[in-house]
Amino acid sequence: MKIIVFHGSTRVNGNTEFLTYQAVPKEKGTHIYLRDYNVLPIIDQRHDEGGFNEVEDHHKGLIDQMLSHDIIVFSTPIYWYSMSGPMKLFIDRWSQILRDPAYVDFRKELSKKHVYLIAVGGDTPMVKGLPLVQQFNYICQFYNMSFEGYVIGKASKPGEITKDTAALKAASMLIK
Amino acid sequence: MKIIVFHGSTRVNGNTEFLTYQAVPKEKGTHIYLRDYNVLPIIDQRHDEGGFNEVEDHHKGLIDQMLSHDIIVFSTPIYWYSMSGPMKLFIDRWSQILRDPAYVDFRKELSKKHVYLIAVGGDTPMVKGLPLVQQFNYICQFYNMSFEGYVIGKASKPGEITKDTAALKAASMLIK
Amino acid sequence: MKIIVFHGSTRVNGNTEFLTYQAVPKEKGTHIYLRDYNVLPIIDQRHDEGGFNEVEDHHKGLIDQMLSHDIIVFSTPIYWYSMSGPMKLFIDRWSQILRDPAYVDFRKELSKKHVYLIAVGGDTPMVKGLPLVQQFNYICQFYNMSFEGYVIGKASKPGEITKDTAALKAASMLIK
């Protein structure tokens, strides 16, 4: 089972990354740091006559990477009780992929994937991170992906995640 | 009470806009279409020595507009069970404003605002839109803004919102 | 389409009842006031050798009534952010019905029903009532019932619901 991790953090070596490495060590699996790629916001052209315009950015390359793995880990700091902007931009554009003739099997391919979520927040994330979990669950449902589990960590300042020993332990046991 | 509406849709005259005009007619209040502005994703530099770099885009102008009104309406299509990317980018950057010496009263100013949410989705939004409502509630809590109400509409194809008569009625009664 | 309403309130002519009558007038449909019936808490004997003991109370009569209608409306005051105790007792016992040889088609029969929820609370119910909505949604999913809609009203003191004009209007438009 090949693992790919999408890191949504905009800060290098942040708390979310640290927690994620407990689940998927750096040297294991494919680690994609979305901050290193250019992904433009979707423009909803689903109902335009000509459909979506081609977009010149890194999105399709990331999609191809995703599709070539079996397990997808979404790792995001909690920004305003939701996933980070870069991760939102990445996922929003899936609507465009769904209409792309080059990806007619997108939905079917995704239905074979196992998905995990790792999220870290500073403001009572064990409760206020739950809508984020529910959203990922709905995304998985839409594509019939198997949502296998999640870990929520609590941290705000750099390094603080090391104090959340329960989250670290849970992350180390996350991927089955 | 001055009203400002932030439209998160990337499609002109879409369902979300239509529903929103039932609450705040086009000629009433200030309507901001986020798709017409350039707002870059936040780069989390909260913990950098020098703090945040200045960003050359429209964000501060939008913040100034927001602060000069009493009622804020967030109007967003539901993209993957959450707010649209452009709206997420707009709100993510509030973290930067919070550290900006030019906006020391940002939190205090926001605490005087009344907030409404209008969201439209195609996939059982009455249930799957609820995490989005909960997130906006947490955002309001953080800033001590008063979350006055929300309307969720159901629509996917252009014009379909006109069939959701309950949502249209609710929107027309939303702002107190 | 025959309508049955299960009223979970323990107070006669309370706010929840008032709101519910906007959706289903007293003289229309079958109104069951759970407070007038004796329903004992479930004792989980799913894994007992002999299965469940027979229980002498009104539960089966209520189930029979429910099954003979097409539309089920659950009307409950929000007690501690969830449905009322009497309604919880009523639904908990469905686990026993599921194992009852006299109700082998229980799940299949329920899958034909349309379900609505009407809930009234005093403590910011528009937000704090949402977990209750989500729970009813999961119940409907389990039985493959169609969860058609819900209305949340705000009221605490007797009669206060009359001020929530938006909820009254929404209730009057609820049943399609």
Place this chain on the structure above:
Amino acid sequence: MKIIVFHGSTRVNGNTEFLTYQAVPKEKGTHIYLRDYNVLPIIDQRHDEGGFNEVEDHHKGLIDQMLSHDIIVFSTPIYWYSMSGPMKLFIDRWSQILRDPAYVDFRKELSKKHVYLIAVGGDTPMVKGLPLVQQFNYICQFYNMSFEGYVIGKASKPGEITKDTAALKAASMLIK
């Protein structure tokens, strides 16, 4: 710090109990099995002239026990995506305690408590148990109790919880 556990399960030695003993061993703390007590459903008489009638059952004794401890653990199987009926009955009656002259400090006393939740369900509890978590969070907010954490386990058949090693580990680390 004195610990009390309220067990909501109606089955002796069930999965929820097993998981709970990882957090609070049987010989440690006070274990209350609600199934062994008689607690009647609340009748909402908050707005009756004479207030609530006295109720002859075990409720006040349980409240007294609760108040004499510092840490409260609510342990419940997930019945229809919510707490068990016996636990709901127990908590519903707090509304009566709030109006009882013998408990004028009820709210203030509870505000000193630390609360944990342990829940076990069979139907994707990691997601479908979240509304239950949110409800407990709201209950804690109401009383200004500190909601310290929760563990959700997955199990349906007797003994199955032993396979959820992540939940067992999390429970063992739950109480700080």
